[in-house]
Amino acid sequence: MTVSRRTLLGAALSGGAVAAVGLPAAHAATIGPNPPLEAPRLLVDPRAPRGFLDGACIALQTLGLGGIAVVEPPSDAALTESIAWLTARRGRRIIAMVGDSQAILMQQMAPAGRVRWLSLAQHGSSSEAAFANRHRVTALPANRGLARRLAVELAAAGADFAVFDQPLGGGGATPGAAVPGFVSHRDADGLLHLAGLSAAEGCTGLDRPTTGLAPYASCATTAATGLGWERALGEALALIAADRWPQQAAEAQQIFAGRGRGTAAAAVALTSFVIAS
Amino acid sequence: MSSKYIALPKGVSEKSFDAAIKEYRAILGEANVIVAEELLVSYNKIMIPDEDEHHTPSAAICPSSVEEVQRCLAVCNKYKVPVWPVSTGRNFGYGTTAPANRGQVVMDLRRMNRILEVDAELCTCLLEPGVTYQQLYDYLQEHKIPLWLSCPAPSSIVGPVGNALDRGVGYTPYGEHFLFSCGMEVVMPNGDILRTGMGSLPGSNTAQVFKWGYGPYLDGIFTQSNYGVVTKMGFWLLPAPPAFKPFVIRYQDEADIVQAVETLRPLRIANIVPNAVVIVHALWELGSMLKRAEHFDGTGTIPDSVVRRLVKENNVGMWNVYCGLYGSPEQVEVNWKIVQGAVKASGKGELLTQEQVGDDPVFKYRADLMQGKMNMREMGLYNWRGGGGSCWFAPVSQARGSETLKQMAMAKTILDKYGFDYVAEFIVGWRDMHHIVDLLFDRTDPQQMKAAKACFGELLEEFSKAGYGTYRVNTAFMDKVADYYGPVKRDVNRKIKLALDPNGIIAPGKSGIWATGGKVI
Numbered sequence: 009m010t011v012s013r014r015t016l017l018g019a020a021l022s023g024g025a026v027a028a029v030g031l032p033a034a035h036a037a038t039i040g041p042n043p044p045l046e047a048p049r050l051l052v053d054p055r056a057p058r059g060f061l062d063g064a065c066i067a068l069q070t071l072g073l074g075g076i077a078v079v080e081p082p083s084d085a086a087l088t089e090s091i092a093w094l095t096a097r098r099g100r101r102i103i104a105m106v107g108d109s110q111a112i113l114m115q116q117m118a119p120a121g122r123v124r125w126l127s128l129a130q131h132g133s134s135s136e137a138a139f140a141n142r143h144r145v146t147a148l149p150a151n152r153g154l155a156r157r158l159a160v161e162l163a164a165a166g167a168d169f170a171v172f173d174q175p176l177g178g179g180g181a182t183p184g185a186a187v188p189g190f191v192s193h194r195d196a197d198g199l200l201h202l203a204g205l206s207a208a209e210g211c212t213g214l215d216r217p218t219t220g221l222a223p224y225a226s227c228a229t230t231a232a233t234g235l236g237w238e239r240a241l242g243e244a245l246a247l248i249a250a251d252r253w254p255q256q257a258a259e260a261q262q263i264f265a266g267r268g269r270g271t272a273a274a275a276v277a278l279t280s281f282v283i284a285s
Numbered sequence: 286m287s288s289k290y291i292a293l294p295k296g297v298s299e300k301s302f303d304a305a306i307k308e309y310r311a312i313l314g315e316a317n318v319i320v321a322e323e324l325l326v327s328y329n330k331i332m333i334p335d336e337d338e339h340h341t342p343s344a345a346i347c348p349s350s351v352e353e354v355q356r357c358l359a360v361c362n363k364y365k366v367p368v369w370p371v372s373t374g375r376n377f378g379y380g381t382t383a384p385a386n387r388g389q390v391v392m393d394l395r396r397m398n399r400i401l402e403v404d405a406e407l408c409t410c411l412l413e414p415g416v417t418y419q420q421l422y423d424y425l426q427e428h429k430i431p432l433w434l435s436c437p438a439p440s441s442i443v444g445p446v447g448n449a450l451d452r453g454v455g456y457t458p459y460g461e462h463f464l465f466s467c468g469m470e471v472v473m474p475n476g477d478i479l480r481t482g483m484g485s486l487p488g489s490n491t492a493q494v495f496k497w498g499y500g501p502y503l504d505g506i507f508t509q510s511n512y513g514v515v516t517k518m519g520f521w522l523l524p525a526p527p528a529f530k531p532f533v534i535r536y537q538d539e540a541d542i543v544q545a546v547e548t549l550r551p552l553r554i555a556n557i558v559p560n561a562v563v564i565v566h567a568l569w570e571l572g573s574m575l576k577r578a579e580h581f582d583g584t585g586t587i588p589d590s591v592v593r594r595l596v597k598e599n600n601v602g603m604w605n606v607y608c609g610l611y612g613s614p615e616q617v618e619v620n621w622k623i624v625q626g627a628v629k630a631s632g633k634g635e636l637l638t639q640e641q642v643g644d645d646p647v648f649k650y651r652a653d654l655m656q657g658k659m660n661m662r663e664m665g666l667y668n669w670r671g672g673g674g675s676c677w678f679a680p681v682s683q684a685r686g687s688e689t690l691k692q693m694a695m696a697k698t699i700l701d702k703y704g705f706d707y708v709a710e711f712i713v714g715w716r717d718m719h720h721i722v723d724l725l726f727d728r729t730d731p732q733q734m735k736a737a738k739a740c741f742g743e744l745l746e747e748f749s750k751a752g753y754g755t756y757r758v759n760t761a762f763m764d765k766v767a768d769y770y771g772p773v774k775r776d777v778n779r780k781i782k783l784a785l786d787p788n789g790i791i792a793p794g795k796s797g798i799w800a801t802g803g804k805v806i
């Protein structure tokens with residue numbers, strides 16, 4: 009496998025940011041060395057936000073998991089080799105943030121029924137959509153709550169965003185928790201949490217009807233870390249890969265949307281995932 | 286969640302499904318009956334403009350033998366549980382592995398992956414459904430068998446049986462894949478095993494060499510249908526030609542498609558250019574290597590002016606016609622002269638050989654596919670727009686320049702209305718063309734999802750009104766397309782279904798065919 013940059017975790021990230029930035033307090037207590045797991049492999053497209061790699065690497069290092077980051081648009085050969093590495097032994101994990109075509113290939117190369125999907129999400133930014141910054145998270149047993157974490161960070165940063173939390177299969181009857189900082193609504197499809205925009209504006213942007221929307225009371229706390237969504241995502245995927253992400257109950261479908269600064273950096277479409285053997 | 290399953294088959298209670306799962310497990314073993322969410326993700330990547338949950342499977346079952354398929358179908362009949370059979374399950378842009386309807390159980394045949402026979406003299410093979418093109422390619426290489434296969438663009442990870450059963454295409458002289466299949470083994474819904482053609486005759490050794498057998502020719506009814514589970518399929522392989530000469534003809538204007546087709550058709554019908562030629566629009570050519578956002582940051586369809594600029598900058602044609610000559614060096618030389626003469630006489634088009642294009646990666650992947658070599662480069666199309674949305678709009682056209690121009694104009698007008706790009710190619714059969722448009726969209730944007738669905742519906746509607754039918758369609762639009770082909774065909778299909786599969790246990794809804802429930806006319 010040719011790699012343009014192979015980084016031993018903990019070395020030379022963001023000019024030594026490893027030492028300077030710790031994990032958010034909310035998680036620090038739950039983290040400790042995790043000997044049974046092998047160091048996950050990270051596959052990261054160079055277009056991925058820098059904070060993502062930093063977040064993942066710092067979290068893994070804090071967990072005592074060394075590892076290898078492959079930073080490049082992974083070639084087909086690298087994808088094949090990574091899947092072979094993953095499936096050669098139980099307990100291995102891949103954390104990835106790659107282009108859509110690589111994600112689809114990985115998904116297809118990973119032997120169905122043998123590789124467990126711990127997390128899967130698409131991330132898009134562009135100015136042409138109703139929300140500049142978009143995330144579509146497939147809610148799975150191991151990553152429940154990830155969408156909420158992203159939404160909270162995005163809202164804290166005043167971003168223009170939509171986060172879709174979609175349980176595989178459509179989700180059950182259990183409603184999700186409302187989120188402080190958002191005004192929550194409920195309808196037959198699930199929950200709609202809005203920050204900085206009215207129900208009517210939210211529904212227009214999300215292309216869904218306003219009929220049947222009822223207010224929904226806030227009852228949970230998910231505090232923003234202020235790290236930014238990119239870093240929060242990297243950290244969350246590291247925790248998920250290390251089986252240290254807090255277990256949460258299955259919830260109904262939810263959408264989080266916020267009308268902040270309409271800043272879509274360069275238009276980019278990437279897929280993140282964590283898979284396990 | 287109200288049920289322990291992420292979905293349940295329509296009309297099947299959780300209790301019955303528990304019982305069915307228990308019986309599948311007794312047949313297949315625990316590991317080959319999949320109900321866990323984190324494992325079923327692999328079976329629910331649809332990419333089409335429809336909600337994922339409309340296609341969520343309740344489970345996946347993975348038999349490894351014909352006998353296990355039979356026993357599983359018996360369980361299906363007992364509990365009225367529908368199964369959605371897939372061979373390698375990578376029907377990208379048509380619904381991938383996910384079933385047509387929520388709750389259907391995916392019958393994943395990837396474990397049945399034996400190459401049962403390759404006859405180097407008769408140039409045939411007999412394969413199980415899980416065999417991939419890569420596997421067959423490696424087998425031929427390892428055993429130094431001088432035969433070529435014909436594969437679609439996703440080559441290595443997809444397979445001959447699934448592709449041919451959905452009547453897919455490749456780029457060699459054997460590019461119309463079902464045409465080059467010969468003989469099937471099918472497990473019927475009641476568990477009977479049917480061998481088609483000569484295969485029905487005990488002791489016959491002609492099943493892979495003579496298609497028609499005796500009486501009605503049945504193989505066709507097991508393609509794009511739900512009348513049985515195909516467990517073996519024979520194919521003809523191409524003897525490796527002593528000489529192969531790939532070339533491209535580049536045209537600079539969109540309207541040049543007329544000359545391209547008029548030049549190519551006589552050569553193709555006369556088998557001078559024997560392969561399934563592909564006429565690739567600039568945005569497909571460029572889309573496999575560029576990212577749209579890096580070249581256009583406006584809203585809506587990428588303007589023609591930008592496409593023209595990209596064509597110039599990247600040294601491609603507005604249309605790029607990829608062809609191959611196959612045969613002895615002498616034959617290739619003679620045919621090359623004929624091709625040169627035809628292109629010159631047409632007054633349009635720049636003819637370029639491998640030597641002239643150098644190490645152009647797009648030419649390389651096209652040349653690989655024309656020789657049945659594995660090359661996944663075309664998957665790069667998914668990075669053109671990004672966002673993981675893709676569905677193929679695939680109307681059939683006559684191989685006539687005026688017709689292709691008309692279809693292109695119709696498609697562009699409708700795509701433009703919804704803000705999508707014309708990422709398209711024509712694959713040239715002898716007398717027909719598959720006009721393939723990849724409707725690429727961003728699934729993270731609900732407005733694009735909605736627009737893509739509406740756009741696809743309008744493409745189907747307008748083309749059907751003009752008398753153009755699609756050769757294949759994704760799982761969200763199967764009923765609609767079946768309607769366009771008319772009530773009599775739909776009714777005959779349904780009567781066959783009812784006769785063979787009264788409980789409707791195999792792939793209900795495939796190609797708009799239902800036994801019970803669903804859409805009954």
Ligand SMILES: Cc1cc2nc3c(=O)[nH]c(=O)nc-3n(C[C@H](O)[C@H](O)[C@H](O)COP(=O)(O)OP(=O)(O)OC[C@H]3O[C@@H](n4cnc5c(N)ncnc54)[C@H](O)[C@@H]3O)c2cc1C
Nearest residue numbers: 371372373374375376377437438443444447448453454515
């Ligand atoms: C970039 C790109 C390029 C593509 N290019 C091409 C191309 O050049 N040509 C082309 O044809 N396609 C193309 N495709 C579409 C598709 O990926 C291929 O057709 C692929 O071969 C289909 O998947 P599969 O072979 O795994 O078949 P499967 O998914 O296994 O089967 C296809 C369908 O056939 C039926 N079926 C399968 N097995 C059985 C069985 N044993 N019994 C009964 N029914 C069964 C099912 O309905 C199933 O959904 C392309 C896709 C992409 C993304």
